[in-house]
Amino acid sequence: xxxxxxxxxxxxxxxxxxxxxxxxxxxxxxxxxxxxxxxxxxxxxxxxxxxxxxxxxxxxxxxxxxxxxxxxxxxxxxxxxxxxxxxxxxxxxxxxxxxxxxxxxxxxxxxxxxxxxxxxxxxxxxxxxxxxxxxxxxxxxxxxxxxxxxxxxxxxxxxxxxxxxxxxxxxxxxxxxxxxxxxxxxxxxxxxxxxxxxxxxxxxxxxxxxxxxxxxxxxxxxxxxxxxxxxxxxxxxxxxxxxxxxxxxxxxxxxxxxxxxxxxxxxxxxxxxxxxxxxxxxxxxxxxxxxxxxxxxxxxxxxxxxxxxxxxxxxxxxxxxxxxxxxxxxxxxxxxxxxxxxxxxxxxxxxxxxxxxxxxxxxxxxxxxxxxxxxxxxxxxxxxxxxxxxxxxxxxxxxxxxxxxxxxxxxxxxxxxxxxxxxxxxxxxxxxxxxxxxxxxxxxxx
Numbered sequence: 001x002x003x004x005x006x007x008x009x010x011x012x013x014x015x016x017x018x019x020x021x022x023x024x025x026x027x028x029x030x031x032x033x034x035x036x037x038x039x040x041x042x043x044x045x046x047x048x049x050x051x052x053x054x055x056x057x058x059x060x061x062x063x064x065x066x067x068x069x070x071x072x073x074x075x076x077x078x079x080x081x082x083x084x085x086x087x088x089x090x091x092x093x094x095x096x097x098x099x100x101x102x103x104x105x106x107x108x109x110x111x112x113x114x115x116x117x118x119x120x121x122x123x124x125x126x127x128x129x130x131x132x133x134x135x136x137x138x139x140x141x142x143x144x145x146x147x148x149x150x151x152x153x154x155x156x157x158x159x160x161x162x163x164x165x166x167x168x169x170x171x172x173x174x175x176x177x178x179x180x181x182x183x184x185x186x187x188x189x190x191x192x193x194x195x196x197x198x199x200x201x202x203x204x205x206x207x208x209x210x211x212x213x214x215x216x217x218x219x220x221x222x223x224x225x226x227x228x229x230x231x232x233x234x235x236x237x238x239x240x241x242x243x244x245x246x247x248x249x250x251x252x253x254x255x256x257x258x259x260x261x262x263x264x265x266x267x268x269x270x271x272x273x274x275x276x277x278x279x280x281x282x283x284x285x286x287x288x289x290x291x292x293x294x295x296x297x298x299x300x301x302x303x304x305x306x307x308x309x310x311x312x313x314x315x316x317x318x319x320x321x322x323x324x325x326x327x328x329x330x331x332x333x334x335x336x337x338x339x340x341x342x343x344x345x346x347x348x349x350x351x352x353x354x355x356x357x358x359x360x361x362x363x364x365x366x367x368x369x370x371x372x373x374x375x376x377x378x379x380x381x382x383x384x385x386x387x388x389x390x391x392x393x394x395x396x397x398x399x400x401x402x403x404x405x406x407x408x409x410x411x412x413x414x415x416x417x418x419x420x421x422x423x424x425x426x427x428x429x430x431x432x433x434x435x436x437x438x439x440x441x442x443x444x445x446x
Contacts (some may be wrong), residue, residue, distance in 0.1 A: 090127050179444070
């Protein structure tokens with residue numbers, strides 16, 4: 001099935017991560033993003049998009065303007081085959097396994113199911129991630145005796161159920177401190193059940209690899225206690241959201257789920273684990289850097305750079321960081337020092353960027369400023385679009401009719417740099433999703 005997208009445009013809004021220090025409330029219009037929605041999207045196209053800084057919330061996709069965002073969101077990914085859990089991450093898994101199995105089971109099982117001295121030494125000195133995250137699952141527990149608890153984890157379609165909604169209600173109320181009137185079944189469905197990603201699969205190394213949106217459900221003694229919302233894509237497992245019941249807050253399900261999702265990526269043949277956005281200035285999101293070694297997506301060139309001491313140091317000093325820009329700056333400054341000139345700013349384009357914050361940029365866009373004028377990091381320029389794509393032949397659906405863009409009445413008279421023209425609307429969308437995704441989608445207009 002062909003992927004379809006409906007452009008919404010550039011908007012500013014309140015940030016859910018930053019709050020005003022004086023009153024603890026969300027700062028109005030402190031973040032800005034470009035948005036589009038989709039009724040159906042292939043996992044292959046979404047893989048392209050996440051590698052250009054996009055994320056989804058339900059059927060809405062957004063790409064933050066990292067230059068103007070109050071707390072810039074950087075896409076990060078973890079190469080799963082090189083991941084080594086830290087001591088506290090290993091401890092969280094072991095602590096949970098001990099709780100599930102129970103002390104009586106452990107003692108009796110060691111008598112009924114003895115292992116060799118060599119195996120004991122190996123288990124003591126090494127940490128096998130996939131083995132440990134599955135060790136206490138009921139299907140892997142050697143019986144008799146019976147464990148203290150029956151722990152089961154299943155990967156299920158991202159469908160609605162009252163059981164899942166009740167978990168969501170508890171989590172939003174207890175962890176996010178939302179009021180009862182702010183929590184609804186429709187909101188849960190829209191946010192964490194509805195997905196445009198098509199369920200498919202493919203063969204990887206002789207095994208079936210699932211693609212699409214799923215719920216990974218954790219049940220203890222038959223009770224749903226936690227749930228991870230996941231997007232399975234050709235090259236990665238992308239974590240969307242995690243819910244856990246407040247009764248189990250002490251068990252560090254944030255760590256447990258991250259390790260389990262990393263293990264699922266390993267087992268499923270996905271190369272990377274995407275934990276969402278890394279926000280260096282937000283303690284609630286900064287923890288993602290503890291899973292080493294993460295790589296950060298450059299907002300301008302879409303290259304991946306390790307989240308090492310150099311990058312962390314720059315993030316401590318600056319609100320917005322592009323490693324490719326930093327490298328160009330260093331190179332140009334070195335050349336300038338040799339020649340006795342100072343052209344660094346002009347040559348990397350810093351002086352040409354409109355000095356607007358998120359609220360001002362949102363207002364400018366509402367008043368007709370083109371995103372090409374805003375110069376959002378990583379967006380294609382009009383010249384690049386005209387060079388790499390034939391916008392006129394873009395498939396467009398208007399109502400039930402599928403046509404090429406050039407068949408629209410106003411196409412020839414419209415201007416790519418005018419955001420209120422049909423060519424400008426399509427051009428700004430393509431500038432964000434990039435040429436590789438562009439030829440795989442149909443643009444929906446009304």
